[in-house]
Amino acid sequence: MPPSGPPRSAVAKMCQSCHVRPVSTYRTATQVGPVGQREGAAGLTTHAPQAAQAVTLPTTLDEAVAALAAMPAAVPVAGGTDLMAAVNSGQLRPTALVGLGRISEIRGWQYQDGHALLGAGLTHARMGRPDFAALIPALAAAARAAGPPHIRNAGTLGGNIASASPTGDALPVLAALEATLIIAGPGGARREIPVSHLLAGMEMLRGGELIGYVRVPLLHAPQVFLKATGRTGPGRALASVALVLDPARRGVRCAVGAIAPMPLRPLEAEQWVAQLIDWDNDRALVPEALNAFGEYVAAACIPDPAPEPDGSVAPLPPAVLHLRRTVAALARRALGRALS
Ligand SMILES: Cc1cc2nc3c(=O)[nH]c(=O)nc-3n(C[C@H](O)[C@H](O)[C@H](O)COP(=O)(O)OP(=O)(O)OC[C@H]3O[C@@H](n4cnc5c(N)ncnc54)[C@H](O)[C@@H]3O)c2cc1C
Numbered sequence: 579m580p581p582s583g584p585p586r587s588a589v590a591k592m593c594q595s596c597h598v599r600p601v602s603t604y605r606t607a608t609q610v611g612p613v614g615q616r617e618g619a620a621g622l623t624t625h626a627p628q629a630a631q632a633v634t635l636p637t638t639l640d641e642a643v644a645a646l647a648a649m650p651a652a653v654p655v656a657g658g659t660d661l662m663a664a665v666n667s668g669q670l671r672p673t674a675l676v677g678l679g680r681i682s683e684i685r686g687w688q689y690q691d692g693h694a695l696l697g698a699g700l701t702h703a704r705m706g707r708p709d710f711a712a713l714i715p716a717l718a719a720a721a722r723a724a725g726p727p728h729i730r731n732a733g734t735l736g737g738n739i740a741s742a743s744p745t746g747d748a749l750p751v752l753a754a755l756e757a758t759l760i761i762a763g764p765g766g767a768r769r770e771i772p773v774s775h776l777l778a779g780m781e782m783l784r785g786g787e788l789i790g791y792v793r794v795p796l797l798h799a800p801q802v803f804l805k806a807t808g809r810t811g812p813g814r815a816l817a818s819v820a821l822v823l824d825p826a827r828r829g830v831r832c833a834v835g836a837i838a839p840m841p842l843r844p845l846e847a848e849q850w851v852a853q854l855i856d857w858d859n860d861r862a863l864v865p866e867a868l869n870a871f872g873e874y875v876a877a878a879c880i881p882d883p884a885p886e887p888d889g890s891v892a893p894l895p896p897a898v899l900h901l902r903r904t905v906a907a908l909a910r911r912a913l914g915r916a917l918s
Pocket of ligand 1: 738
């Protein structure tokens, strides 16, 4: 089937005018168009210093894995919001791309044994909608906070995880939910790993593997995501807190994002506050307990410096102290909202 879109000569002409190397080859499992007309690959015709030489647009997860296996140098691209920023800044020069935007099986979700199986291709915009918010409120709140609208329309859950940026808003939520990833590999292979293992570098995506789905427990209880940014309006997190209640296990799970390379879980603070809660009656806590939880979380994530040999402890630098206070406030508010 011939490629759709303008003839090759027109593509080359367009690329010259953009000072972008013309696209010389198109490889696709089904149908292909010029770079930039593909669904889910926002911005591929921006003024990249070097365009990819081969673009494959599979329509199933296994086709995408096969395409990666056939082209080991190829890079998967979903919404392109992180990837194209790297290309445009010259950090990345992919020689081939495997676009994931046409794989419909990973753009929705399904229920499975008390869990939601979320496709890696779910966009932030889709996760921010009310039906998704009724299912996993904290993830919906994080999705609504993830950048300006054009980024939320293109950026995906899988891209957020694979990028593993400290400021990835979905990451503390997935850590608090103790979500797992279903990784698709060559030959239809599937393996499941905790999200936290990937973020901590304990397990890596192997060559040719893709994040296919994210398995999230459905807790049917309040969940909160709060984010502090350095300015009003959309912005990257200075600090974020995800907090979920798990009434079945009488647990509180909390993760703090953006202040370290990966989300931090203050496990002792979680256990301490969980035993204060009257799970069978009114779960509200007195303000002093909420404050103490905030301080506990903040001190666990941003501890005091180690004592000097003479036993004295140097004060935290002002910026770090400010960050610690921000984390304490976010954790206190998140718990208060979850219990109200
Ligand atoms: C202006 C701007 C503002 C932003 N603001 C925020 C913000 O506030 N909060 C936030 O969290 N993020 C923010 N982002 C980052 C970005 O939008 C998100 O991380 C987004 O979720 C990335 O998804 P994507 O589909 O665009 O990933 P892509 O850019 O397509 O891919 C990112 C990386 O993930 C890999 N990848 C993608 N999908 C898969 C998969 N299924 N399996 C394996 N690897 C995969 C790609 O190879 C690439 O290495 C912002 C970005 C921009 C440009």
